[in-house]
Amino acid sequence: MGDRGTSNYSEVTDFILVGFRVCSELHILLFLLFLLIYTMMLLGNIGMMVNIMTDPELNTPMYFSLGNLSFIDLFYSSVIVPKAMSNFWSESKSISFAGCISQFFLFALFIVTKGFILAIMAYDHFIAICNPLLYSVQMSTHLCVQLVASSFFFGCISSVLQTSMTFTLSFCASRTIDHFYCDGHPLQKISCSDLNIHKLLSFFLCTIIILPTIIVITVSYIYIVSTVLKIRSTEGRKKVFSTCSSHLGVVSVLYGAIIFMYVIPDRFPELSKVASLCYTLVTPMLNPLIYSLRNKDVKEALRKILGKKLFLFNSILTENRVK
Numbered sequence: 001m002g003d004r005g006t007s008n009y010s011e012v013t014d015f016i017l018v019g020f021r022v023c024s025e026l027h028i029l030l031f032l033l034f035l036l037i038y039t040m041m042l043l044g045n046i047g048m049m050v051n052i053m054t055d056p057e058l059n060t061p062m063y064f065s066l067g068n069l070s071f072i073d074l075f076y077s078s079v080i081v082p083k084a085m086s087n088f089w090s091e092s093k094s095i096s097f098a099g100c101i102s103q104f105f106l107f108a109l110f111i112v113t114k115g116f117i118l119a120i121m122a123y124d125h126f127i128a129i130c131n132p133l134l135y136s137v138q139m140s141t142h143l144c145v146q147l148v149a150s151s152f153f154f155g156c157i158s159s160v161l162q163t164s165m166t167f168t169l170s171f172c173a174s175r176t177i178d179h180f181y182c183d184g185h186p187l188q189k190i191s192c193s194d195l196n197i198h199k200l201l202s203f204f205l206c207t208i209i210i211l212p213t214i215i216v217i218t219v220s221y222i223y224i225v226s227t228v229l230k231i232r233s234t235e236g237r238k239k240v241f242s243t244c245s246s247h248l249g250v251v252s253v254l255y256g257a258i259i260f261m262y263v264i265p266d267r268f269p270e271l272s273k274v275a276s277l278c279y280t281l282v283t284p285m286l287n288p289l290i291y292s293l294r295n296k297d298v299k300e301a302l303r304k305i306l307g308k309k310l311f312l313f314n315s316i317l318t319e320n321r322v323k
Helices: 027-053 061-087 097-130 132-138 141-166 184-189 198-229 234-262 269-294 296-322
Strands: 014-017 095-096
Touching: 014 061, 014 097, 027 061, 027 269, 061 097, 061 141, 061 269, 095 097, 097 132, 097 141, 097 198, 097 234, 141 184, 141 198, 184 198, 198 234, 234 269
Parallel strands: none
Antiparallel strands: 014 095
């Protein structure tokens, strides 16, 4: 299927996702790698959500936010990865116009919401460490639900605006997207519309979305660090570091990849695709593992679940032997 020019965006019926420019022999290896990581991501995030929902001790605002983070990682990765995997076996590598819009909209919704959730988690850490006596008052369950709901609301508004701006462009130059999913930057490259106003609006929208979350995270950790420096106990400092290091790692990878993708000039398209993999596949897989290994409460809850399953399995084996 070759490129065909169109005079108006409404005449475009599908796009072609180039994916990774590697020899065909590596497609099987990449498919198996994607499948392995995606499977681990599904098991890890579903396990994390089940763990948080079933253990009463994890019914706190902090773990409510962590459960929503797992939910977001699960779904925004699932918006991208299955299509990318199927294209390893497809000769056409096409995605319908409606499918591209849906993929763009859902990914924008979840990635923006994730930024707000990470900001909420930073604020939660700030209250827990700097004002522990007021934690139950300032981070009530009702407030936490409102904050998470607001994150999804603003994510939806942002996604509607971004999708509307992007898919009202005219795609007459080409329908070949040099990426493995429908992303804004590669779509702009194949547009023949005047992009000056579009880029200005996109920059303004990204600024009012990303800047507040960065400010909340930065200010929260400035106060956290100043509080940690006042702690004389080495054990106390280690405990605080253990609580915050997982969150800081997730924030660093997400915003680092976004800066590389959208701020640094796109001179190396293949490196941009690798950066995209960091937040579409790798970090959603690593997040449950990081939080499980570095969080004592999560490890204890997981140990209880595994203990119950092992007890049930042994009971069934004992009954079968008796029979």
